[in-house]
Amino acid sequence: MQSYSDKFAFQVTVSPSEVSYSYSIKAALHLGSETPLVDAKCGPSGLCNQSAAATSPSFCSCVHQGFSAAVSPPDWNMDDTSRGCRRNVPLDCGGSRSSSTDWFAALPGVKLPDTLNSSLDMGITLDQCRARCLANCSCVAYAAADIQGSGDGSGCLMWPENLIDLQYLGGWQTLYIRLAKSESGKRKERSLLEWRKRLQIILGIAEGVKHLHEGEGSAGNVIHRDLKPANVLLDGG
Template sequence: TLGFFSPGELNRRYVGIWFSASMDAVVWVANRDSPLNDTAGVLEIDGAGRLFLLDGSGLTVWSSNTTTGGSGTPSSAAAQLLESGNLVVVRDDDESNGAVLWQSFDHPSNTLIAGMRLGRNPQTGAEWSLRSWRSPDNPATGDCRRAMNTRGLPDCVSWRGDAKKYRTGPWNGLWFSGVPEMASYSDMFTNQVVVRPDEVAYVFNATAAAPFSRLVLSEAGVIQRLAWDGGSRVWNVFAQAPRDVCDDYAKCSAFGLCNVNTAATLFCGCVQGYVPVSPAHWSMREAAAGCRRSTPLDCRDGGATTDGFAVVSGVKLPDTDNATVDVGATLEACRARCLATCSCVAFAAADIRGGGGGSGCVIWAGDIVDVRYVDKGQDLYVRLAKSELAAANKKRGSMLKILLPVTACLLVLMCSIFLVWICKFRGRISECSIATVETGITRQSRFYGAHQTN
């Protein structure tokens, strides 16, 4: 529905678009920073396709920035609200075939609905981003912004002023690497990142079975996917971000790794091969200084090196602002390229479609930030000195020497208990030789001793 509305109890009127089933679900506001202060107001369109909002005195409060796109000034134009919720202005003459001159989808407020874009045009600099309301009853432009970061691999970033507050992680061909739950509702919403010379944008569309849905940026900078429940006539929170402390941007600083399940230790740790820059600060639960490499890399002229890589699995990939991306490279070529570059500290696959280790290449030089564990996370290959890799392998070997005998003992104990239970169940416990069970344990113990000696 397109019309006038007044949020809250204040005497301010706006032109907006909302869901017909829910008048309070405003998805677009024309004059968000220029409200009408009385009940008079008229929305008009001129022959050139420009929209004007006039107050009671006939003064222009708001107007669209309609352009003809180099096709000449139209002799007439018409405005239409589509079923998608997009207000479009089209040429209304025989020659143009209804060419679009302006559309509200190109000028989002705080809400993204199916078919809208979040992104930018690299050629013109035009951007499609969300800006929060100032308060729940004031649609004026607020402090928070949601935009598509087009440097490196595309991802969505939430800002408060000039500070990054949250990042989805880069698009990996299926979902944003820090939002794997997108896969769980792919039967209702199709998610896509379009990458073309004139457009880098995220867009979602709804399937026929999907409920009404909207992505809303709140005044606090929280992005929520709301879904309409027609039965109870309420908007349910389907998903939201940030979800927890590990979603706070760069929570653990440079080379830090956030784990929401380690609250007892600050949530933060260092990636393998790194140690806290300031252990004293970390002991006070302050990770701002981040982590530093514990052993220097072996980087020589000509690319010869003894360095290798440790795999950090199940993570949201680091910020790719300053990363180098080659979507056509293989993962093995990416590894070789990283080893041949002294500044390379880590690499990962750019696209996980097709199985295996993925394809494409993302190389980080300098600090890596904003890494956290997530379900269905990706593999990050961190470059380490040979001695660090050897120490890690030795540690894993020691753990195996402990875990294998312990596991075997538990299996024998479980089998013994099961055997006793079977005998008791059959009512022949007296016929069952407990000695047999004991002998089995003794023999197994001798086997462990031999295993440990070898």
């Protein structure tokens, strides 16, 4: 994944009453007219990501697979991304940590969203921040307020609404996004399906090798000089 962290000068200001993040373009840097890194326009819950251009006509994507574009795919591909993304499944909030079934997905390497309406507490740990966000029905994401020390950082930033101006820059900070429990199940199901497909491929290769040695008409003296994944031809079925 391409990183632009060396092309910006970052500054973090932390005080008992506020925390702010700022960045500026280093001198003599030309980003080109097509990059959205300086002025992201991916809308609420959208992520500006240069690497997305490899698989999508747009630099914008949703922050997680638990979100979908707020417009039709054709409109999104035509760069109509300002309306951002919306959740696939509503959050489950029972008003307490013990009753909510929601969970958090980590989104590393990002410049944190606009902090205009976020809340700050420098006196708690990141684990305590997670618990506080989970117990707050309006909290949709959290992050460490101070990452200058070791570990995952300290302090707590929480966002009560849609995430705006979220950008992937690489090697920056981790944002934890709140998702419904069912999204966790879908992720596990996708992983299981991917593993089953791999298993089918492995069994198919083994069956083919066995046929070379023991199949009808086989001389039984086949020498395998370069059997590796790169040399396995898949039929796409």
